Amino acid sequence: MSKGFSDREKVIEVSGLTKKFGNFTAVDNISFDVYKGEIFGFLGANGAGKTTAMRMLCALSIPTSGTALVANFDTMRESDKVKSNIGYMSQKFSLYEDLKVWENFRLFGGIYGMNEKEIAEKSNLMLDELGFMSEKETLVKSLPLGWKQKLAFSVAIFHKPRVVFLDEPTGGVDPSTRRQFWELIYKAAHDGITVFVTTHYMDEAEYCDRVSIMVDGRIDALDTPRNLKIKFNVEGMEGVFLKLARGANRKEI
Amino acid sequence: MKQFLIFVKKEFMHIFRDSRTILILLLMPAIQIILFGFALSNEVKNIDIAIYDQSHDAASRLVIRKISESPYFNLVASVDNLNDANKLLQSGKAKVVAVFESNLYNKILHEGRGSVQIITDGTDPNTSNAVTRYVQAIIGEAQLDMTHIALPVTAELSMLYNPQMKSSYSFVPGVMGMILMLICAMMTSISIVREKEVGTMEVLLVSPMKPIYIILSKAVPYFTLSLVNLTTVLLLSVFLLGVPISGSIFWLIIVSVIFILVALSIGLLISTLVDTQVAAMLISGLVFMMPVMLLSGMIFPVENMPFILRAIVQFIPAKWYILAVKKLMIQGLPVGYVLTEISVLVGMAVVFTTISLKKFRIRLA
Amino acid sequence: MLKYLIEKEFKVIMRNKFLPKLILVYPVVMMLLMPWAANLDIKDIKVAVVDNDRSPLSMELVNKINSSTYFIVEKYAVSYKEAKEMIQNNEVDLILEIPENYEKDQIRENSAKVNISVNAVNGTRGAMGGAYLSNIISEFFSQKSGSGQAALIDVATQTRYNPTMDYKKFMVPALMTMLLTMLCGFLPALNIVSEKEAGTIEQINVTPIPKFTFILSKLIPYWIIGFIVLTIVIILAKIIYGVSPVGSLAIFYLLASVFVLVVSGLGLVISNYSNTMQQAMFVMFFFMLVMIMMAGLFTPIDSMPGWAQVISGFNPMRYFIEIMRMLYLKGSGLADLTRQVAALLLFAFTFNLWAIISYKKKN
Numbered sequence: 016m017s018k019g020f021s022d023r024e025k026v027i028e029v030s031g032l033t034k035k036f037g038n039f040t041a042v043d044n045i046s047f048d049v050y051k052g053e054i055f056g057f058l059g060a061n062g063a064g065k066t067t068a069m070r071m072l073c074a075l076s077i078p079t080s081g082t083a084l085v086a087n088f089d090t091m092r093e094s095d096k097v098k099s100n101i102g103y104m105s106q107k108f109s110l111y112e113d114l115k116v117w118e119n120f121r122l123f124g125g126i127y128g129m130n131e132k133e134i135a136e137k138s139n140l141m142l143d144e145l146g147f148m149s150e151k152e153t154l155v156k157s158l159p160l161g162w163k164q165k166l167a168f169s170v171a172i173f174h175k176p177r178v179v180f181l182d183e184p185t186g187g188v189d190p191s192t193r194r195q196f197w198e199l200i201y202k203a204a205h206d207g208i209t210v211f212v213t214t215h216y217m218d219e220a221e222y223c224d225r226v227s228i229m230v231d232g233r234i235d236a237l238d239t240p241r242n243l244k245i246k247f248n249v250e251g252m253e254g255v256f257l258k259l260a261r262g263a264n265r266k267e268i
Numbered sequence: 269m270k271q272f273l274i275f276v277k278k279e280f281m282h283i284f285r286d287s288r289t290i291l292i293l294l295l296m297p298a299i300q301i302i303l304f305g306f307a308l309s310n311e312v313k314n315i316d317i318a319i320y321d322q323s324h325d326a327a328s329r330l331v332i333r334k335i336s337e338s339p340y341f342n343l344v345a346s347v348d349n350l351n352d353a354n355k356l357l358q359s360g361k362a363k364v365v366a367v368f369e370s371n372l373y374n375k376i377l378h379e380g381r382g383s384v385q386i387i388t389d390g391t392d393p394n395t396s397n398a399v400t401r402y403v404q405a406i407i408g409e410a411q412l413d414m415t416h417i418a419l420p421v422t423a424e425l426s427m428l429y430n431p432q433m434k435s436s437y438s439f440v441p442g443v444m445g446m447i448l449m450l451i452c453a454m455m456t457s458i459s460i461v462r463e464k465e466v467g468t469m470e471v472l473l474v475s476p477m478k479p480i481y482i483i484l485s486k487a488v489p490y491f492t493l494s495l496v497n498l499t500t501v502l503l504l505s506v507f508l509l510g511v512p513i514s515g516s517i518f519w520l521i522i523v524s525v526i527f528i529l530v531a532l533s534i535g536l537l538i539s540t541l542v543d544t545q546v547a548a549m550l551i552s553g554l555v556f557m558m559p560v561m562l563l564s565g566m567i568f569p570v571e572n573m574p575f576i577l578r579a580i581v582q583f584i585p586a587k588w589y590i591l592a593v594k595k596l597m598i599q600g601l602p603v604g605y606v607l608t609e610i611s612v613l614v615g616m617a618v619v620f621t622t623i624s625l626k627k628f629r630i631r632l633a
Numbered sequence: 634m635l636k637y638l639i640e641k642e643f644k645v646i647m648r649n650k651f652l653p654k655l656i657l658v659y660p661v662v663m664m665l666l667m668p669w670a671a672n673l674d675i676k677d678i679k680v681a682v683v684d685n686d687r688s689p690l691s692m693e694l695v696n697k698i699n700s701s702t703y704f705i706v707e708k709y710a711v712s713y714k715e716a717k718e719m720i721q722n723n724e725v726d727l728i729l730e731i732p733e734n735y736e737k738d739q740i741r742e743n744s745a746k747v748n749i750s751v752n753a754v755n756g757t758r759g760a761m762g763g764a765y766l767s768n769i770i771s772e773f774f775s776q777k778s779g780s781g782q783a784a785l786i787d788v789a790t791q792t793r794y795n796p797t798m799d800y801k802k803f804m805v806p807a808l809m810t811m812l813l814t815m816l817c818g819f820l821p822a823l824n825i826v827s828e829k830e831a832g833t834i835e836q837i838n839v840t841p842i843p844k845f846t847f848i849l850s851k852l853i854p855y856w857i858i859g860f861i862v863l864t865i866v867i868i869l870a871k872i873i874y875g876v877s878p879v880g881s882l883a884i885f886y887l888l889a890s891v892f893v894l895v896v897s898g899l900g901l902v903i904s905n906y907s908n909t910m911q912q913a914m915f916v917m918f919f920f921m922l923v924m925i926m927m928a929g930l931f932t933p934i935d936s937m938p939g940w941a942q943v944i945s946g947f948n949p950m951r952y953f954i955e956i957m958r959m960l961y962l963k964g965s966g967l968a969d970l971t972r973q974v975a976a977l978l979l980f981a982f983t984f985n986l987w988a989i990i991s992y993k994k995k996n
Contacts, residue, residue, distance in 0.1 A: 073839050075995050094995065095841045103839035109832035113648045114641065125637025126840045154648075288908075292915045300919075304926055307941035310673070310757045314935040327786075342935075357793060359969035360959055363935075376786060383787040390792035391962045393800050394673050394757070395933060400790045401764055407786045424746060425763045428720065430753035435932075438754055450918070458911050546823055547651040549914045554655070554815050557921075558663055562670045567931045569758045571679070571726075572672040580666075591723070598754045601721050 023050045026178050026209045027072065031081035034067050041067040043232035044081065049178075049211060054204050056223030056240075057213040058252075060260055064232040065213040066106065069180055072211070073103050086177045099127065102171035102179035102208075106186065108163050110170060112156035116147070119155060119170055127174035141169050145199075161192035165199065172203050179203065181212040185219065197222055220252040228259050235259050271477060275485035279459075283489050293455070297447045297497045298504060304443050305509040309435035312398035318345040318362035320353050327373035327382065331410045335366065340402045357389050364388045364399045376414065429514075429599050436509045441593035442566025444501050445586040448494060448524070449531045449560055454552040455490045456535025461548040464539075479628055487532050494528045514600025523596065523606065526613045527589040533620035534585070540627040560586045588612045634842065638850030646854060652820070660812045660862050664805075664869040671804040671931075678762040679707040681716040681725040688736035690777070694747075697773055698729070703765050713750075720752045727751045727762050739777060794879075794963045805876045806957035807930045809866045810892075814950060815921065817859045817893045821900030822917040824851055825992070826907045838994045848989045852897050859893035860886070879964030888960070888970075891977045892953040898984030899949075905991040924950045949980040 027049035034042040042064045049055045059065045070076040072083055074094035083090045086100035110119045117138050124134035142148045145165060155163065164184060172179050181200075185193045197219065204210050212223070220226050220240060227237040236243055236259060240252055247255045284290060317335060321328045336343040344362055347353050356362040367385040369375070376382040386403050388396040430437040460483070463469040472482050498521070505511040513520060535552065542548050562568060563577070564586035570578060581587050592609035595601045603610075646652050680698065684691050699706040707725050710716035716728040730748040732738075739745040747770060751763040795802050828834040837847065863886070871877045878885050900917060907913035927941065928934075928950040934942060945951050952973040959965035959973075967974065 075835070075838055077995055095843070098839060098841040101839065103836065105832060105835045107832040107835075109834075109836045111641065111645065111833055112831070113645045118641070118644065122637050122641045123836075123840070125640075126634055126837075126842055128634060286909070286912070289912050289915060292912070292919065296915070296919050300922060303923060303941070303944075307927060307937045307944075308932045309936040310932050311760070311936055312933060316935070358959075358963060358965055360955065360963075360965070372786075381787065383789060385789045385791060387791045387793060389963070390795035390798055391958050392803050392933065393795065393798035394761075396792055396795075396798060397675070397761070400788070401768070404788050407788055411786055424748045425767060426748065426750045427753035427759070427763070428717075428750050430759075438757075446922075454914070454918070458914070462911070542651070544651070545910050546649070546827060549823065549910065550651065550655060550819065553914060553918055554659065554819060557815070557918075558667065558811070561925070562667050568671050568673060569755055571677065571758070572674055574669050577666065577669050581670075594754050595721070595723075599721065599752075605721055 023052065025049070025084075026051050026053075026086060027055075027211065028084040029072070029081070030083075032068065032071060032078050032083055033080045034064075034071060034076065035079045040232055042071070042078075045229075045232075045234045046081075047227060047234060047237055049209060051177075051209055052204055052207055053224045054200060054210045054212065054222065056220050056226035057211060057229070058215065058217075058220055058226055058256065059213070059229030060215065063229040065229055066182055068229070069182055069211070069213060073101060073180055074098055100177045102174065102176040104164075104167045104171040104179070104181045104184055106182040108160075108167060110155055110163070110167055113154065115152050115154055116142070116158075116166060117151045119166070120173055123170050124173055129174060137173065141173065145169060161188045161195075164188060164192075165196060168196065168199055172208055175206075176208065178209040178211055181210065183213055183215070185214065185216065193219070217251065217253040217256055220256075226252070228256060230259055272481050272485060275477065275482065276488045279485055279489045280492075283459075283493070293451060293493060294496065294500070297451070298500050300447060301440070301443055301501050301504050302508060305436040305440055305505065305511075308439045310394070310438075311435060312395050312402075313340050314342050315340060315364060315395065315399055315402075316344045316362045317341045317399075318347055318353060318356045318365045319343065320347050320350065320365055320367045322370040323368045323372040325371070325373040327376055327410070327414060328368040330413060331366075331368070331384070331407060334406045334410055335403075338402070338406060340398075353387065357387065360389075362389075363395060364403075366403065373414075376411075434510070436505075436511050437598050438594075439566070440505045440509060440511045441590045441597060442564065444498075444505075444524075444593060445527070445564060445590045446560050446566060447501065448498065448528055448589075449534075449586050450552065450556060451497065452490060452494050452528055452531030453535040453538065453556060454549065455493070456487060456532050457538035457542075457548040457552050458545055459490070460486055460536070460539035461542060461545050464543060465545055480625060483536060483625070483628065487536070490535075491528060491532060494531070495525070498524050498528070511598070513597050515596040516603060519603045519606070520593065520596045523589065523592045523610060523613070526610065526617065527585065530585045530589075530613055530617045530620065533617050533624065536624040537620050537627075540624045559584060563587065564590055566590060585613060585616050588616075635846050635850055635853075638842070638846070639853050642850060642854040646858075656816060656858055656862065657865070659816070660865050661869065663808065663812055664866055665873065667808050668801045668804050668874060671808065672800045673757050674798075674800045675758070675761045675765060676702055678704050678727065678758060678765075679725040680704050680766070681708040681710050681719045681728045682706055683710050683713050683716050683728060683730040685733045686731050686735040690736035690739060691731045694731065694770070694773055695729075698766065698769055701765075701769055703762070704769075717750075720750075725752075726755065726758055727766065729766065739774075745774070801874050802876050802962065803958075805870050805874050806961045807954060809863070809870065810928075810950060810954050810957055811925060811930065812866060813859055813862060813889065813893060814896050814924065816862055817855045818896040818900045818921060819914075819917055820858070821851060821855050821897045822903045822907075822913045823900075823910055825901060825904035826910050826913045829908065830910060844989050844992050844994065848901060848985065848992060851901055852894065852985065855897040855900075856890060856893050859890065859897075863889050876961070878961045880960040880966060884967055885960050888953070888956050888974060888977065891974075891981050892949070892956075894981040895949045895953075895977060895984055898981060898988050901988035902984055902991055905988060905993070924948050927951070928954050930954055949977060952976045952980075 025048050030046045032042060032045050045068060057065055071078050072085055072090060074090045074097045085097045088096040090097050120138040121134050142151055168184060185196050200210055223240065225239050227234045243255045247258050249255055319332055335341050345356055353365040357365060365387045369383055372382045384407060386400060388399050390396045473479065506513060538548055538551050542551060563581050563584050570581050588609045592606040595606050682695055695706055698704050708719055710719065713730055719725045720728065728750040735745050749763055749766055751759040753759045792798060903916050904913050927945045927948050934945050956970055956973045959970060
């Protein structure tokens, strides 16, 4: 592949992963690998099965069949080891609103087994980098949405996981905040954290090293944005997406 | 009006989609009325009694036999010293010990005077009192058998309205009041506050509907549900528990409907006072549960309470409702006797609704 | 790890606008008011007298009744019909009807009889009132008729543990139990499900926290709250009602803490199975009512039908109330309480194990 990730260590290995809810197959036999330090875009329309697939990778949901290795651990049998090595930011903001900014860092740092000193130093470092020191004592519920999301991302990578999963991290925020957010993602990737991100903003797809596009629970395309555009002979990712989506049966939910 | 109906429909759909809650709401009153109707009773019986017989003669044996045959007592042990008797009381294995003095029979025959001592566990004063009376009655009978001298019958007792002294007669109205009150108030307050918490209330309020209709549309489904519950409870009381409806069914239902309206208006009031579901639930569940249970006269007679509490009790809607139900349902009195109760309940409904609508409007402004 | 989680629970509880007030104010108000209300003492029962005899003897009887602490002669009526009207209006609880020739019968034939009609809708008050009134009348009768027809066997009653037969003393431990159950049951029942509604549970589930640690972090705060509530009510019981434990205070705290684990565990189980706070609340509420009503709190368990007694055997509150009354009022020690303690331990173990198992980190 273009940037030569393939000779690097695999951080996520998925083969034949399937999830059924009754008769409905939400995720249909998907297989792919993600390499260390990569920013992996996971695209698809609403209802295509992105969140379900991601929840299986985070060991939040049990697959109907197939396997997934995350950080070399099996998500089914070694879920606690998987969980120690990942960070997760859900679609819905889910930090504790009744805690202050630093208290959220402290809580999650503590949960991942960091000691008091580490937590204190790292919180200050992160707040500093975010330019967020002045809000250290603010209750999370009184922060604006954009800030909440940046905070949620910082909390997700606070314990320096090997992979961070981001589920539509920039939903509902303004373009400038989105750009700032992507700077944070780049920095994390630069520090060696693999980033697995779902989005439906096609411009964001361009920022990814590789993207996969899910349609009706299947992965219909997987490559670098550049290769995909060449293959489908279109100007931008939007075009790739539209061409693939035309074949979709599922309605948007 | 059409718009209003659409809103009501939306609320119904919302409730019925949560099948678990609907199941609980419909089953809870039924189970409770059955359980409490059969199980709750203030009549003291099956009391564990121990015997300390120092006499071992015809008199003591006769009394002991009568005690063991009585449905009120449950003979658990026979001891031969006071120490063991005390242990039984202390460990709760016996609630009462009957001590027969030695030579009881001789003393009765020759001295015309014998004595039996009863040691009761007074932690529950009611049981303790009842035990004394039961033992007295049994000993009176024994005395008649032995000496043919009867204790005179000096009073004829008649139990009005409830000749068999069924406890369900006094508990059913209470349970009805409690269930209707708590379910209605809780459901309404939670469902309104939930919309506030989720933020959908704002959306509703910017719609062209008048706020009063929005509120009404939330109340209608719960009102309907309460009517279903009322019907279940009444049917179960009559056909399963055998509590008759001696008076007018029509007025019983009217009074119940008024009471349901009071409960709904209280739910409404709570929802204007708090912002979170947790607070709404805890207020309607916790803060209301105890007073309704303890102050409404459901279990404990209001007449026994000190003046200040009796004054507070007047503000508890369930008290008035229970009173009215007792009169209409059990005593079979005509509606003329419950006019006070009805007007108080109507007054409460009006006051609570007015206050909450005012508060609601202030919030909007 | 546990430390940080518990720290968080406390901060979240303390920052709630409503909870800290509830935890502190609710027990105080309830303890101040409720023991006065929860009273089945038989006193001041209102009597309507229909005296058809109007003799010195009948008047003496009425005076005797009026002078007893149990009764107040509230009204005189000219006819039974008028008196019944008074019952219907709830003005009186019972009617004493003295027949014509009461005095004559008493003097001539030594066999006078009166009629008592009780409003039996008010269970206890009516039934007990009627029985007491009969007693007073028999006593009066034997005084008047001389020694001829009196009781030969004298029944002497000695009342232990609560010699003044104070109902408040009986109810205070019961109320304490109720408060503890409600606060330490409802709050955990809402806890986990509120994290579900807020979405924060998701963030927790994706971390490697063991289920056991998580449930423990939910239990311990309520356990501590239980201690606070308990201490408040013990102090209030002592100051206001002069009721303090006759048995060991340390054992009492120990057993109360087991009981708190039982109700909090139940709350957490319900929270785990609920999708919304509304569901959790209704289910908890249902169990709470059944528990309170079937615990022997207000009506004696011995008076229940057999099947209901079996059900109450599965009611943890029943055992704790027994413990309360025995330890608090009778001063029983652990040796007398083995059955109850064993039952509570079993409940605590079962509910909390169930809470750990039913907490699903994945689906």
